[in-house]
Amino acid sequence: MSNKGVVMNYKELQHLYYMVAIDLSSNRISGIIPDVMGELKSLVLLNLSNNMLSGNIPSSLRKLTNLEALDLSLNNLSGNIPQQLTELTFLEFFNVSFNKLTGTIPENGQFSTFQENSFEGNQGLCGIQLLKKCEDHGMGSMPQSDNGDQDSGSSLVQFDWKIILIGYGGGLVAGLSLGNIFGPNILAWLGKIFKGSNLVL
Template identity: 50%
Template sequence: MLEFLDLGNNHIRDTFPSWLGTLPSLTILILRFNRFYGAINVPKLDSWFSSLQIIDLSHNGFIGLLPTKYLKRWNAMADVVKEKTTYQLAYHYSMVHNIAFAHPYHYSMTMTMTNKGVRMEYAKILEVFSAIDFSCNKFEGEIPEVVRSLKGIRLLNISNNNLVSSIPPALGKLMNLEAMDLSHNKLTGSIPLQLTQLNFLKVFNVSHNHLIGPIPKGQQFDTFDNSSFDGNSGLCGLPLSRKCDNPKASPPLSSPSKGNEDFGLLVEFG
């Protein structure tokens, strides 16, 4: 019945504990700031983390490709539930006549994650909040297209790795995304126009890659400053001072109209 496991900020030296994926109710897994190493391989057991909504593997020594096989199975991150405003709670169980009764403790689950470039303490975690943080490891290869299926995630941080190739236009399908950090990799090509469709995107960072071409215009992209694009000598257009040879090369991409709802992150400090 384990739902929340935070082993962050320790000195654990081991490979990825894929066997934890057999826990059917595990929703939050925090392994940040440890000494985990090696590739995240396909598990031998049926251990896919079927209920996982938040995973933080940042600041470890993982290598190899991003775990595509896992990403395909994280169905809880694919769900988009906008109406729920309840929080993750810890429960204890009691047995009365062989029937289990759940009783919430008086405290909520808490965690620390790096969101929007800032290390933040989440005193309460919305049940709809989903996040992936694989930053500060040694992952390589391309960003897998299968990420497009995780339409419920609000935060995607895969910065400070060795990722190559272009940014998949399919990331424009993550319509609930509020923060995307792809900085400090080896990404090439242009910034896809499809990303301008991310109406809730408040933080976008592709600095220190090898990107080229005009920076897209319109929607949230008109709000990002220079720091989002630093360290890419081939990028041009606002907000950078470097002008493009063909200013019409990057027209704004039409996108669905933004509704009245604002599903921004709710952060409360304890």
């Protein structure tokens, strides 16, 4: 812990392990969320919203098995929402809106009950809770708009028709041109052949 720029270590921090609620919202706190936060297993409420926190959401928060409310909104958090947070079976309120999170929103457990406003303001997030669906490219899920498949499909069909029309048009022009140039000579040559066979052309 730091106080006026002086870093100090406190040995009595074990008393925090019995706290049931921590609200540090709107305090301009910067830095990352420490992994040790996952050791505060008595927590029922954790509110770190409206600060300047950065880095990833630590997967160690899955250890807070009594947690009912987690608010990390209005920070600069990045990376994915850890899939391990679906293990928080008592979680009734969850808010990570207006961060810089990316990837797929977990769908299991309590996460299936959270609404869009819990995740809004994260341009890189996608999932069933948002209008922005995810598309799997084999390297992880990427955001995709609702009409992405339709747009790609229609452009592919248009592209195929263009090829067909170009081929048909080119063949027609080439056939007419060659017919005008070589047509009389071919007819004369065929006439000679058929005359020798006693056939009339």
